[in-house]
Structures are given as C-alpha cells and as structure tokens.
Amino acid sequence: MKILLTGFDPFGGEQVNPALEAVKRVAVPDFELVKLTVPTVFEEAAQVVLDAIESHRPDAVVCVGQAGGRSQITPERVAINIIDARIPDNRGNQPKDCPAVKEGPAAYFSTLPIKDMVSAMETAGIPAAVSNTAGTFVCNYLMYRVLHALAVSGRQIPAGFIHVPYIPEQTGNRAEDVPSLPLDQIIRGLEAALYALPAGQ
Numbered sequence: 548m549k550i551l552l553t554g555f556d557p558f559g560g561e562q563v564n565p566a567l568e569a570v571k572r573v574a575v576p577d578f579e580l581v582k583l584t585v586p587t588v589f590e591e592a593a594q595v596v597l598d599a600i601e602s603h604r605p606d607a608v609v610c611v612g613q614a615g616g617r618s619q620i621t622p623e624r625v626a627i628n629i630i631d632a633r634i635p636d637n638r639g640n641q642p643k644d645c646p647a648v649k650e651g652p653a654a655y656f657s658t659l660p661i662k663d664m665v666s667a668m669e670t671a672g673i674p675a676a677v678s679n680t681a682g683t684f685v686c687n688y689l690m691y692r693v694l695h696a697l698a699v700s701g702r703q704i705p706a707g708f709i710h711v712p713y714i715p716e717q718t719g720n721r722a723e724d725v726p727s728l729p730l731d732q733i734i735r736g737l738e739a740a741l742y743a744l745p746a747g748q
C-alpha cells in the first residue's frame with residue numbers, strides 16, 4: 548500500500564508548520580510513504596499534489612495541515628467549494644468568496660475512514676475528533692481539489708485531510724491560552740490514523 552502523505556510549509560508568520568514537521572517524522576513500516584511538502588499557496592498547492600498523484604499513483608492520499616487553536620487531531624469530514632481567505636497565502640494571494648472549482652459541486656466528503664482514524668488515535672491515547680469544517684483557506688482548497696480530481700478521473704482511492712494543532716513551541720509566548728499538542732503526539736496520532744486505512748487493518 549502506497550500512501551501519498553503531504554504537509555504544508557509554514558504560513559501566517561509562523562516559523563514552523565507542525566503538519567510538515569510531523570509528516571517528515573511519521574514512520575509506518577507496513578506502508579510505502581511518499582512524502583511531499585506543499586506550498587501554502589492557492590493553485591500551486593493543488594498543482595503539486597495532483598502532479599504527485601499522477602506520477603506516484605498512490606493507493607491513498609492523506610494531506611495534513613495546521614489548524615491553530617484546535618486541541619485535537621481532526622480528520623476533516625468535508626471540503627466545500629469556496630475560497631474565502633482571512634489572511635494572504637505565502638505568495639500574497641487573498642481571494643475572497645470565489646469557488647475552488649468553477650461549476651464544481653458544492654462539496655465533497657472525505658473518502659478516508661475518518662471515524663476509524665479517530666478511534667485509532669483515541670486508542671493510542673491521542674486527542675482526536677472528526678471536524679466538520681476544514682475552513683475556507685488553502686487546506687480546504689487542497690482537499691476539495693484533490694477529491695474533485697479523483698472524482699472526475701473516476702479513481703476510487705481513499706483521500707482526505709487531517710488538521711493538527713499547534714505545537715507548544717508555537718504557543719509558549721502568547722498571552723492568551725492557546726491549545727497545543729507536543730510534536731511526538733502528533734506524529735503518533737498520524738501513524739495511528741494511517742493504520743486505520745483499509746489495507747492497514
């Protein structure tokens with residue numbers, strides 16, 4: 548089983564992206580992992596991942612991003628066909644109120660086993676929950692573009708998105724209480740989630 552596992556680069560003034568740091572360190576000996584760094588840039592993000600799907604022909608696609616402020620690892624249930632950027636991406640683009648894909652369907656559901664992934668993470672002692680919104684920034688955009696491309700090409704492989712919290716190194720100096728999760732827990736959580744993929748059981 549070959550899994551394309553992607554992580555976004557740091558954005559929004561952060562020095563690190565816990566998603567990328569975790570993706571780099573995830574190890575699941577039973578699977579072949581193809582790891583990819585994705586720029587936090589509209590369009591480019593989708594281009595890079597869709598190209599990798601074409602060249603590597605993975606059996607599953609799991610994209611990972613940071614959701615600052617969350618306290619749990621959250622497999623996303625749904626990607627919606629809207630971009631409404633609250634901050635600029637890493638190239639200064641800040642599109643508002645436009646579709647991810649013109650005339651695409653309103654939304655796509657994740658085709659990852661999100662409930663099994665949450666159970667697997669909880670069993671491993673890692674805080675996890677299904678999320679019902681991937682936001683309206685680059686993460687939701689990438690999830691939508693990947694699911695749309697797979698739907699259009701008729702390729703039925705599990706694909707979707709997982710958001711991870713900040714790591715304590717990002718939140719230590721803030722005055723307000725911002726939740727975080729240590730990197731090693733994010734790594735173990737992602738590993739547990741990957742083992743919930745059908746061929747991993």
Ligand code: PCA
Nearest residue numbers: 555587612613684685686
């Ligand atoms: N999180 C952002 C984009 C990149 C990332 O890691 C998001 O949630 O859209």
